[in-house]
Amino acid sequence: MTAELVRGQNQALAWTQLEIGVEADRALTLGAVLVGAGDTALGGAETVALPGGPGLPGVGVPGPPATSHRLAVDLDALPADTTRLDLFLTLPVDAGAPARFGAFPAPRALLVGPDGAEAARYEVTGLADETAVVAVELYRRRGAWKIRAVGQGYQGGLPALLADRGIDRESAH
Template identity: 35%
Template sequence: MAISLQKGQKVDLTKTNPGLTKVLVGLGWDTNKYDGGHDFDLDAAVFMLGENGKVTSEKDFIFYNNLKDAAESVVHLGDNLTGEGEGDDEQVKIDLAKVPSNIHKLAFTVTIHQAAERNQNFGQVSNAFIRILNEATGEELIRYDLGEDFSIETAVVVGELYRHNGEWKFNAVGSGFQGGLAALCTSFGINI
């Protein structure tokens, strides 16, 4: 039975699941009725952060144009351009045992591609979620359903996996940003 979280809640991942090293992170969303004439292309990304909350290099930004880190500890399974269908819209495989020791946190984000040009924002998105599954069994371990409390934001930090006393924990963040991917990149130390 998956643990369902509220915004701001933190929960153990590896302590309560001994031996767990490989997880699949699924992110999903639906778009509300929208008649702007453009597809709604949401993109999931992972920022691999050092102790200071910043990436150590641009290679620590995992997204549709950089699908994996050098250690292959974080592997993005590809871009979904429309978000059509049920279930996960985009997925990321994480091998916790391979995450480099200088990486303290994995921040999972979703942004709207060309949000400003297309006049789109997260107020037009519903049923957004992040879930963490045991890759070996497919069992859903953690789920965080984002509320409908975004209106003008074009980027969201959905959640984060972080190291704590030798274990991995998950934090349900749900924090919105204006300025899309550029704002997130700046926040996490990437110059664009």
């Protein structure tokens, strides 16, 4: 049975190898950032997984903008000082396409177990003028991993999202 998460809700993870999926009516970019103590990135732009970029330990390389994504995550392979993995969505720059999340139906973030079955889903609602959003986070609490439905949007796009995690806007393109 698939759990329907709402903003702020969390759920314990039964496995450390999983996939985060995304479904949307418009092509989106899926990315991830490694976060440590103090809610800041573990480093600079090198701690961000983006399409075409270098891989991160424990995180697959995201594909190009699409309406459906699957990103493999191995929580045991993340750097030891990782307290959280933020999974975010951004809108690619397309001529003539809406440049804000509020212009189309809410995207859906999916938690997929190692058996390929969908274990949880979160419809990222309540967005308006944002062009980037942290959809979900995987976080470690008292040695156990959980998923949380976040839905935090950024009107300033990816540079604003990354700056909120301590990454310089100049390196966040």
